[in-house]
Amino acid sequence: MKKIAILGSTGSIGAQALDIIDGHSDQLKVTVLACAKNIRKLCGQIEKYKPEIVVVHQEKDARQLSEKYPGVEVLYGTEGLIAAAESSYDLLLNSLVGILGLIPTYHAVCKGRDIALANKETLVAGGQIIMDQVKKNQVKMLPVDSEHSAIFQSLQGNKHQQLERIYLTASGGPFRGYTPEQLEEVTVEQALRHPNWHMGSKVTIDSASMMNKGLEVIEAKWLFNVPVSKIQIAVHPQSVVHSMVEYIDHSIIAQLGAPDMRVPISYAFGYPDRMENNAEALDLFGAGAELTFERPDTNVFKTIAIAYEAAEKGGTYPAVMNGANEALVQLFLEKKIKFTDIQNTIERIMNAHVPTYNLGLEEILEADRASRKMVYELLK
Ligand SMILES: NC(=O)C1=CN([C@@H]2O[C@H](COP(=O)(O)OP(=O)(O)OC[C@H]3O[C@@H](n4cnc5c(N)ncnc54)[C@H](OP(=O)(O)O)[C@@H]3O)[C@@H](O)[C@H]2O)C=CC1
Ligand SMILES: CC(=O)[C@@H](O)[C@H](O)COP(=O)(O)O
Ligand SMILES: [Mn+2]
Numbered sequence: 001m002k003k004i005a006i007l008g009s010t011g012s013i014g015a016q017a018l019d020i021i022d023g024h025s026d027q028l029k030v031t032v033l034a035c036a037k038n039i040r041k042l043c044g045q046i047e048k049y050k051p052e053i054v055v056v057h058q059e060k061d062a063r064q065l066s067e068k069y070p071g072v073e074v075l076y077g078t079e080g081l082i083a084a085a086e087s088s089y090d091l092l093l094n095s096l097v098g099i100l101g102l103i104p105t106y107h108a109v110c111k112g113r114d115i116a117l118a119n120k121e122t123l124v125a126g127g128q129i130i131m132d133q134v135k136k137n138q139v140k141m142l143p144v145d146s147e148h149s150a151i152f153q154s155l156q157g158n159k160h161q162q163l164e165r166i167y168l169t170a171s172g173g174p175f176r177g178y179t180p181e182q183l184e185e186v187t188v189e190q191a192l193r194h195p196n197w198h199m200g201s202k203v204t205i206d207s208a209s210m211m212n213k214g215l216e217v218i219e220a221k222w223l224f225n226v227p228v229s230k231i232q233i234a235v236h237p238q239s240v241v242h243s244m245v246e247y248i249d250h251s252i253i254a255q256l257g258a259p260d261m262r263v264p265i266s267y268a269f270g271y272p273d274r275m276e277n278n279a280e281a282l283d284l285f286g287a288g289a290e291l292t293f294e295r296p297d298t299n300v301f302k303t304i305a306i307a308y309e310a311a312e313k314g315g316t317y318p319a320v321m322n323g324a325n326e327a328l329v330q331l332f333l334e335k336k337i338k339f340t341d342i343q344n345t346i347e348r349i350m351n352a353h354v355p356t357y358n359l360g361l362e363e364i365l366e367a368d369r370a371s372r373k374m375v376y377e378l379l380k
Contacts, residue, residue: 001027002027004028005031009033010035011096013144017093019262023276032051032084050071052072053075054075055083078100082107091142097121097203101121102364105119110133114142121322124219124318125318125319127318141223146242146261152267156272162249163245164247165246166243166245168233179300180299180300186339188332195237205342210303213304215307228311235294236294240257240291242255242264256282258283260279315356316355316359320355320368324345324349336379345379349374
């Protein structure tokens with residue numbers, strides 16, 4: 001029986017992970033469930049999966065859950081997430097959203113625990129410290145992000161030194177083909193309407209601004225140990241080819257499928273085996289019949305150029321970019337700023353940033369906090 005700890009169990013990835021576990025209850029057992037404040041949904045999960053540990057955001061919720069479920073260890077806050085990450089299990093699915101995810105990933109890899117990583121912000125902000133510990137402790141870092149799972153699958157059985165290029169596919173989001181003027185006018189409701197994927201609100205806005213692809217370029221750099229100059233974004237509106245790897249002989253290996261996160265999640269859960277799941281099969285003669293690719297428009301979507309530059313410069317730049325983006329996405333969702341304020345403000349913050357290098361976890365979290373503070377100061 002493989003014991004799975006799920007941080008972010010009430011979210012989009014968390015729910016799809018539980019769907020896979022439901023289909024394999026003879027092989028997979030949930031030991032940890034964690035969320036912020038969706039207590040009603042969490043209670044249903046506790047009753048169904050009977051975890052050993054539960055983590056919530058607030059102490060008052062933890063107290064109530066402790067009384068309701070006396071057999072469960074109920075923890076709260078960041079300390080609770082750390083204790084859960086250091087508890088006993090076989091695989092940690094980190095499906096938290098945002099920089100918060102870096103903290104339990106870091107503590108888990110320091111303990112030598114294997115990770116199924118959905119939380120891309122972990123590697124964007126903390127790639128160096130995470131991958132150092134992954135190497136030191138021989139951790140399996142299994143990508144869940146669909147493109148990175150596709151790359152990981154396309155790398156199986158091939159030699160890293162014979163890799164020529166990664167093609168990271170992007171849907172282009174709901175504003176593909178927009179002019180800068182059109183982008184100025186878009187609403188929260190439009191930005192939340194992703195053409196192909198149903199996801200949490202933060203990653204959906206990131207897809208619309210294409211910052212998601214910028215974050216994924218940095219995530220791929222760390223996961224696959226490749227310079228970002230070898231990572232090419234390919235806009236592919238059908239989201240059928242989930243990414244590709246080109247080798248020195250000009251063979252390109254890709255992973256295809258209907259856009260359904262249960263495929264990469266089940267691959268991470270079963271690796272190196274494949275697991276049956278409830279994902280929709282790709283209809284090659286229907287939705288999969290037309291596959292198109294185009295270069296991204298980096299003049300309209302400035303987030304892409306910003307992310308490549310942050311990756312090249314390193315140090316605190318990626319954490320600052322990520323922190324600013326998180327704060328700005330939240331403000332946009334609250335309808336306090338315009339959509340284009342996201343990329344314009346990140347650009348200003350990155351231009352003004354004075355970096356530091358050789359970072360530990362605390363320095364990264366401090367860079368994140370300083371960047372968020374700057375967002376609020378600039379938009380005051
Ligand atoms: N959704 C998708 O298809 C994909 C997502 N990803 C990445 O996976 C990650 C998760 O995305 P997604 O599932 O969409 O996000 P959601 O917003 O749907 O879910 C986030 C989860 O994190 C929990 N959470 C948030 N804050 C805290 C906190 N302070 N303490 C404990 N738990 C907390 C939420 O709890 P609560 O419900 O209580 O708020 C929820 O369970 C992101 O990094 C995203 O970029 C990557 C590829 C695809
Ligand atoms: C499903 C997934 O992995 C998302 O990160 C996806 O990549 C979003 O689609 P975009 O290609 O529009 O960013
Ligand atoms: Mn993705």
